[in-house]
Amino acid sequence: MKGTPSHGRKSGKKNMIHCRRCGKRTYHISKKKCSSCGYGKSARLRSYSWAKK
Numbered sequence: 001m002k003g004t005p006s007h008g009r010k011s012g013k014k015n016m017i018h019c020r021r022c023g024k025r026t027y028h029i030s031k032k033k034c035s036s037c038g039y040g041k042s043a044r045l046r047s048y049s050w051a052k053k
Contacts, residue, residue, distance in 0.1 A: 019027040022037035033039065038046030 015029050016025055017027050017029060018025050019034040019037060019039055021039040022034060024034070024036045026036040027034045027039065031040075033041045034046075036046065038044065
């Protein structure tokens, strides 16, 4: 049976870290911007009308 042993080799690759502004794990290292709050792209908080309830 194989599966879990292969997942151990994936441990070193990470492109998302915790955002300094919102705290979520959505800050992209290579793009240097947060997909959740927009940190690194603009001074304003990222918000869209279609995302509000």
